[in-house]
Amino acid sequence: MGTASVWAGEKEYLAHGATQVPVVHSVAYGYDDMDEWYEVAVGNKKGHIYGRNTNPTVQAFEDKVKALEGAEAATSFSTGMAAISNTLATFLFPGDRIVSIKDTYGGTNKIFTEFLPRLNIDVMLCETGNHDFIEEEVEKGCRILYLETPTNPTVKITDIERMVKTAHRVGALVVVDNTFATPINQNPLALGVDLVIHSATKFLGGHADALGGVVCGNSNLVEKIYHYREINGATMDPMSAYLLLRGMKTLKLRVEKQCDNAMKVATFLQSQALVDDVFYPGLENHPGHTIAKQQMKGFGGMFSFSVKGGVETVKHLLPKLKYANRAANLGAVETTVGPSRTTSHVECTPEERAAMGIPEGLIRYSAGIEDVEDLIADLEQAFQAVVKEVKV
Structure with a gap:
């Protein structure tokens, strides 16, 4: 390939x-x-x-x-x-x-x-x-x-x-x-x-x-x-x-790195007190994990996670990330993040998003090809700062 x-x-x-x-x-x-x-x-x-x-x-x-x-x-x-x-x-x-x-x-x-x-x-x-x-x-x-x-x-x-x-x-x-x-x-x-x-x-x-x-x-x-x-x-x-x-020309190289980064970052997020849930098929507790293993060679560079405190936490957390573009895109070499209310489902009302199981505090995370240690450290410092600012 x-x-x-x-x-x-x-x-x-x-x-x-x-x-x-x-x-x-x-x-x-x-x-x-x-x-x-x-x-x-x-x-x-x-x-x-x-x-x-x-x-x-x-x-x-x-x-x-x-x-x-x-x-x-x-x-x-x-x-x-x-x-x-x-x-x-x-x-x-x-x-x-x-x-x-x-x-x-x-x-x-x-x-x-x-x-x-x-x-x-x-x-x-x-x-x-x-x-x-x-x-x-x-x-x-x-x-x-x-x-x-x-x-x-x-x-x-x-x-x-x-x-x-x-x-x-x-x-x-x-x-x-x-x-x-x-x-x-x-x-x-x-x-x-x-x-x-x-x-x-x-x-x-x-x-x-x-x-x-x-x-x-x-x-x-x-x-x-x-x-x-x-x-x-x-x-x-x-x-x-x-x-x-x-x-x-670099698709295979990029995707393999993005899959690896996504898995490691998603695993890290599971341990964060402000995180309610992490959605990534590579995680064994994901409802579709078994099927994904059967029909996919890798679990992908995309995942999402929901945070306690909803939109207010999102507003404080995302601007603190140094190694992530806050933008309505995904799949790029740079990590890109954003809430579904302004990215994938901006066309939908809050009620429509809720009916689709998309909480307002959901963050979509497209892992880039950066060193994963930097991505995790970046998230860690952002969470530490937000804990002091947001009451949940």
């Missing part, structure tokens, strides 16, 4: 002896031969005609993701939410039914609760981890079973293989958001999933400097999504594709 992160998908796009894929900023691609132009335009011959459709730099990014996920095809988007919304819009029609879980990313949840019902699409959101109930709902019939595992931000786990068997019995497509796990830790296609989605902005890019999304799977399904995207226009720009390609 480390070799594929460095080399996959690039050689075809190198030019003039360069060792790096170039950034091709051209909007259009010219042809002197009218017949050749036509063959490329209708897809009978490889090539490019217009930047909203395809681009050499973008295609190199897609090919790398395709290789890492073991997919037949991949297509990219301007953002992760564009990848999610375009995929759902491709396959859902008025009168269809979709089954998912309550613990999806806030933007995804808004699609389920606000936008799809407008289109007369029936949405059933199940308790994450209640596999029996999810199976019952899927067996009633649905067009898509949509999963996110681990979830954002409480890192709950769903048994992918079990859900795939149930969904395929009723002819449903299974779509999995694999952003938190990354291809390094989890390959849903190998477990029978039909389509895998990533917010490439996060771990794939890894440097918090490029937006992007990608979906991969079998060629027939991806071609349909590509067609929807090329007409609706949520195209990835070539500079973002270049930055994502560059970031992915």
Whole structure:
């Protein structure tokens, strides 16, 4: 996987002896031969005609993701939410039914609760981890079973293989958001999933400097999504594709370090008096630990924890951290922290967050690649200072 992160998908796009894929900023691609132009335009011959459709730099990014996920095809988007919304819009029609879980990313949840019902699409959101109930709902019939595992931000786990068997019995497509796990830790296609989605902005890019999304799977399904995207226009720009390609060369190294750091920091937090709970599938007391061990190679660089005193403790604690960006992002080389009320579920009301099991005092922690001793010492000094300021 480390070799594929460095080399996959690039050689075809190198030019003039360069060792790096170039950034091709051209909007259009010219042809002197009218017949050749036509063959490329209708897809009978490889090539490019217009930047909203395809681009050499973008295609190199897609090919790398395709290789890492073991997919037949991949297509990219301007953002992760564009990848999610375009995929759902491709396959859902008025009168269809979709089954998912309550613990999806806030933007995804808004699609389920606000936008799809407008289109007369029936949405059933199940308790994450209640596999029996999810199976019952899927067996009633649905067009898509949509999963996110681990979830954002409480890192709950769903048994992918079990859900795939149930969904395929009723002819449903299974779509999995694999952003938190990354291809390094989890390959849903190998477990029978039909389509895998990533917010490439996060771990794939890894440097918090490029937006992007990608979906991969079998060629027939991806071609349909590509067609929807090329007409609706949520195209990835070539500079973002270049930055994502560059970031992915170190994906395996980064993710392995982030997994190690997350495990050690999460373990440390369990001993802190101000911490109510720590949510990380690598911890043996996590409800999804056993399933995660079966379907993941590593437990990921993401976890969350809740603190006594709720929002007031959060307001005092986070500004005291020296080695953490307080920002609405994750998966970067720098540690990034933030409460769900301003990050993953800012679109939701406090009541909606509470219904999803997200307390206002929950902190999402994206472990970076720093020396873990520094991260732990940083948290320790912050907790010591907060104890003197907050009464809980």
